[in-house]
Amino acid sequence: MSHVKAYRGHVKTGNWYEDLRLKEDETKEYLEEKERGELVFQKVDFLKQNMLRPVDLTVTRDSRLHFGDVVMLVNAGGENRECSAVSINADINSVAKVPSPGIQAPCGVSAGRCIQACTRTAFIITSVDGSPEGSTLLYEQSFALKTTCGFARGLYLTSDLQTFQKCAKNSRLQEVNLDEGCSFLSSWKIVHFDPQERLEYEGQPAPANVKVLIKHCKTNQALAALGDQVLWTMFGKEYEVTAHTFLDSHKAEKDSNHWILCTHDPAGNGLLLLNHPQSAAKNEELSQANPGI
Structure with a gap:
């Protein structure tokens, strides 16, 4: 049964x-x-x-950088890296709803391989010494890099001396992140990439769309994208960004420290660097031949 x-x-x-x-x-x-x-x-x-909301970068007609310009920080890549841009590395836990939706500080940064002008990759060149907006940025002159307002909250690219408690996640080198308020920790300067010509270019106008170094004023370490340190982000696999100077056998900074502050093409065809690489190279040649122009 x-x-x-x-x-x-x-x-x-x-x-x-x-x-x-x-x-x-x-x-x-x-x-x-x-x-x-x-x-x-x-x-x-x-x-x-x-x-990923599109942002209009500044159109520079004199091939120079100015305070108030909206730019992208692009690393052209190297042996173990693809072309990448400094990007806000935010996740769903980084978003605050009060007083309005936006990124909350502190927030990390990374080097994303998606080269497009958007909220995530746009930075504003901001004065820290009282220079008026629209004036030309010079080599070795202190400035700050600020995200756009609105969702990105106008946070400043900041760094400080590395400690056991505060350092980059993977490489353990000097950390770079975004934080509120402009201070000495958020002061940077543009340096000529060739050490032998660095003294000659000091005080001269800094060019747009040309390879340069971006050094932290307090620690004198150069901004770097690390191809061998990969971060998994909401936007895919990206490179870690730190402030650390990598030197080759000739005591010159390696290509991981080389950055291009990109602007839009005056003809309206997007990034000058990507759409007209010959023009960008020509600007660099002119800048090297005539540092005072």
Whole structure:
């Protein structure tokens, strides 16, 4: 008789009522979170939508950098790196809703391989010594790099001496991040990439779309993109960004320290560096031949 069914198929057994209530509660909670936009996929979509929103870079007609210019910091790549740009490395936990949706400080940075002008990659050259907006930035002159306002909250690219508690996540070198307020920790300077010509160019106008070094004023370490240190971000696999000077056998900085402050093409065809590499190279030649122009 063991094969005889004691109950029919429609008979409910066990804690069926409790299970039903739990399922109803889960469904209700899911719908409420969806209505408030608190589901994980909604947070990810919201973050990407705001971070990848296009930004108009400054159009420079005199091939120089100026205070107030909106630029991208691009590393042309090297032996173990692709072309990349300094980017805000934010995740869903980095977004604050008060007083308005935006990135909360401190926030990390990375070198993303997606070279497009957007909220995530745009930085504003900001004066720290009282220089008026629109005036020309000079080699060795202190300045700050600030994210755009709005969702990016106008945070400053900042660095400080490395310690056991504060250092880059993978390489353990000097950390670079974004923080509120402009201070000496957020002061940088542009240096000519060739050490033999550095003294000659000091005090001369800094060029746009030309290879330079970006050094931290307090620590004198150069901004670097590390191809051998990979970060997994919300936007894919990217390179770690630190402040550390890498020297070759000739005591010159390696290409991981070489950066190009990119602007838009006056003809309206996007980034000058990517669309007209010959023009950018020509600007560099002219700048080297005539440092005072």
